[in-house]
Amino acid sequence: MLYVSAQSNSSSVLKGSPVRKLSPYELGGLILGLLLFCMPFVVTFPGLSPAGHRIFSIFLLAIVLWVTEAIPLFATAAVIIFLEILMISDKSLLPQISGFSAPKFSVFYNALAHPVLMLFLGGFFLADGAAKFQLDRNLARVLLKPFGTSPKYIMLGLMLITAMFSMFMSNTATTATMMAVIIPVLATLPVQDRMRTGLALCIPIAANIGGIGTPVGTPPNAIALGALSKAGPQYSISFVKWMVMAIPCMVVILFFAWVLLTLMFRSGAKEIRPQIDSKFDKSLPAYVFYITFAATILLWLTEPLHHVKSTIVGFLPVVVLLSTRVFTTKELHAVQWHVLWLVAGGIALGTGVSASGLDAWMIGLISWGDMSPAMIAAILCLAALMMGSVISHSATANLLVPIGMTLAISLQMNPVKAAVFIAIGSSLAMPLPISTPPNAIAYSTGAVKTKDMAITGVIIGVFGWALFTLVAPHLWNLMGVHLGTVTP
């Protein structure tokens, strides 16, 4: 299911099984995917265009593969791009459909170099550099110092730091980094002390919540931004605008989670002392990195002043760190390109879906007219929350964002709201160990039981969902955030 990999994927030791055998579950997923893929070729859906039938095949296949993970998520993304080119591009192997202006095949390839991916790439470089120079580890320890030794406040400190890191680094890396700080503490607490669970659980929760905070916080955010920028320039959201929209509610959810955890897991220990010694790297490359790191984040935050797009700023650390040789081929290889491909797959799928009119057809299946826009936004967010609880957050966003945006546009509703809510909804999905890698990491310590995780996850998810759908739009209005004019 979830697959958290170490740097080296060498499986030389696992002799005799260089190619992993498919589990029955995965095999089933593959067969189901192929069956559903074939269905639109056999069955004709009334009201769906011939191009829509073809993309519907791909869409069904993508759903099954992303849900079952019969093949890796990023492989599914590659399959989507390839099938779109083979089936609905101007270079399609299937006969061209009259009356359908087939997109150029390069459009689908372009998804792999979408500007949002460049933004993300910049984020990766910053996170990788932080790891390389142990900035994350050292910063975490230094920042934890002011929170004293009371278990309650240590937990608050951990959550704030985790959330802050998670805004710029991947949720998984942040969780693992913070877990490394807290594992020695867990070992000193008696097994029956509930605080162990609280401490182990607060980190993935804070990481998931923190991911909401910036466009680079987590891939669903990128997927939403990518789709919005395709939908029209008036919908594109700057780095700072995203933060203004997301952070106030994020902070509230974070505090809510903290209160919840302190109520649920009271400590038997009077005080705990995490290791907080830190040793900052003072080499020249480290300083180059520190400066690059600070400059990039500063430029992202000051976009309204200089109007250089965050997607362009995102390429700055790439250029600086590579040209100063702070990063070499080794670090370049270590970049998690497969995450970028997963996002690209979602963008390509969205392009195909909207070009073929599949989205409109699907929306037409349900009569949405009776519902208010707020209601629809709430439903989209809830759908993301539920889907994200059982499948990958990125896959959730990939599947829901194109449909949700089309639905919003067709109902004269602002698509920004739809995309953002779906992204945030998926980030709030954290009731199970399999929901997100951070949860899996916390679960692996043995200090957290699934029941604890489910209770806190559901409560925080529902609270977050309610806060965003009910309060956030009003807050945005108050703060004067414009979501762009809807053009039908």
Added chain:
Amino acid sequence: MNRVVILCVEDESEVREAIVRDLDTFAEVFRIEEAEDAADAKQVMADCVKDGDAVGLVLCDHLLPGEKGVDFLVELNEQPETHSIRKVLVTGQAGLEDTIKAVNDAGLDHYIAKPWKIDELHEVVKEQLTDFVLKTSANLLPYVPVLDGTRLMEAIAHGGRTE
């Protein structure tokens, strides 16, 4: 199911039983196998390969009937497919010469003197297996509860980002 194997090679059954029982804390995650001499150990390793499991750690006595422990470890070290196995000598009888040979030619990773202390045994096994899984395992999470969690977490933080 691919598991990492801890192999304990010791000819005296009382001692072997004691070591294996001391390794109980690792039994949840690792497959623990025992052998009474080098030939037996090789048989066990062949079985493990057949089951798709990988031997990660060999705890070996020196004075064994037949091939000596150090020679067995040297052999493991020289073969590419067993080179990466962590090797620990648990013995009271190896002379200086044998120990030097073990360090130089067998790539010995640790030496535990008999009578061993359980804390020392746990610490050594934990560290050696952590080294091993960090080098060879794709999925580190199952090892967090029994091995060095901090090192595993740092490795995950600096390597894995799949969401």
Added chain:
Amino acid sequence: MTESRPIERFAVLCVDDETADLAALVRDLETICGDALEVDGVGDPRELLERAEELANEGVRIALVVVDHNMPGMSGTDLLIALHEDSRWRSTHKILLSGKTTVDDLNRALNRGALNGNLPKPWTYEQLRDAVRLLITEYFVDHAPQSVSQLADIVDVGQLARAFAASSQRQITMQADLDRLKRGFIQELGLTDQQVEAAMIGELDRTLSNPERLRLPAGTVLLREGQIVDGVWIVLSGNVQLLREAAGRALISHEQTVGPIVGLMALFSGHSAFFTCKAVSEIEVMRLSIQELDEALQKSPNLSQLFVTVLLRSLVRRNRRAVELQTEVDKLNRTMAIERDQLAMAVRELKQAQARLVESEKMATLGQLSAGVAHELNNPVAAIRRAADFLLQDIDKLADQHPDREMLRSRMQGALNAKPVSTRKQRAQSAALAEHLKDDRLAKRLVKMGIADPGEFELLLGSAPEKTQAEILDSIECYYQLGSSLKNIRACAERIAALVNSLRSYARGDREMDSEVDLHQGIEDTLLLFGKSLQEVEILREYGDIPMIECRSGEINQIWTNLISNAVQAMDGKGRIEIYTDQPDAEHVRVRIIDSGPGIAKDHLERVFDIKFTTKEGRIEFGLGLGLAICRQIANRHGGSILADSEPGRTCFTLELPVSQENQSDQKGGAES
């Protein structure tokens, strides 16, 4: 301390244009002159003149020149004439080397008085030596009498005396009193030392009108080494000694050989004293200043004759003493060398003896130590054994509270009585069980608790629901492990107890005879103590029916240890050891220990018992040295014997011991002395 060499320097110069001849000449002259004169050789007449000039400027007097005749530029004769015409070198003695000199040339030089000797070319060493010695002696006596002492090394005293005599003769001739002097000198040769001395003193009294006599106490220093001398002491009665300081210590050079005139040598050479002169008893002396002496000698030709005679006699005495001393030193050196060699040998032997002693002492100490340790170990071992039994009883009682007590008890008993199962068999069993249960971890666990049969498993757990199944399994596992832990404690305690017993009987610390010793037991104990070293050695025992014997069992065990350890080492840890025991006759027992090692060469066989025997190659280097020597000592001490016999692949050591020591006491005493 000032340098003891005479300050006045003399040189011998030679010249030859042929390099080889020059080198030979210089070498010969150096040999002849020793340290007394500096030798210098040049290849060209002009150079010789320059060199002579240089030496003159340095204050060096040239005693002799040796000149080749045939030289380019200037002939030897001309060179000698040139030198002779310079007043500085007029007195220098001159030798001409000539191969084919014309009589003319020689005459020319001779006529001018510029030639003192002529040698043929090629010369012989003896010719050169005699000529040089003669001429140098003459030169010194005539022109530098004060430095004549320098010649002591190179000229013999007789020659010197003759030269002095000749010189005196010449002087006396000049004073027109030749005949008397000649007669007197010869007369004096017949007188005793005392008579000559008395005559001299009388003459001194006469010429200087009774100079003052001084009485000085013992310990008075007349002259101090290095002091400037301005007169002489005439010792009239009492003894003085001449001392020189070396390395901060006064060395007595002369006591009996001093003679009555002290300070003359230094006076003659015009420099500081060579010796310190000290009175050893109360002395009566006469002090003569240089002027007084001069005055006396002027006044009385007789005195100078007597004076020279006394001086010569003391010089002769001193010289003889020096030669005697040298001989003495040589003799001492020889004696010392012999003693040194003897000492080295003694040290070597001592070292070996010490090694033997250390070895046997070590064994004895080790024996006492291990006996002590073994004894101390008995208590904890006993406690462990008992504790295991108590645990068993208490667990048995605890089990009463469990509903399945009978089953659990039988499980625990099963574990207690379980035979060790090889890991191979365990794996086979768990594989078979896993086949049946479809759960390899459970199968392994079951096999570990002695449940290898699927039927047995069904019987125990088959009907129970899954949850209770797990509980039952946990209890069974717990009791089974209790049983096997207790079994292990008991087995290991037994092993320690056995080791302790062996150690005690092996290392019996006392040195008294044990009356009834079972050799088999000793051999078995030794084998047990070798432990894992014998892991790859096949031991074949053929014990005959032998009686208990009287011996020191600790020592006999040492023999087993040495023989077995040698055998194991010779076989490199792998092979076969055969042990046979029997009785060759009623009074003796025989033990043979045979190994399958490479063997010992025939000519080495007897020497393996020799302490000194070690060879770097072959099997002997396996530390046989002392071990076997000790074995033989022990065997001898018991009135027994040990022999070695070897062929490749079979080396046999045979030990024979008497059954009783009664008739052995004399042998024992003999061996130990």
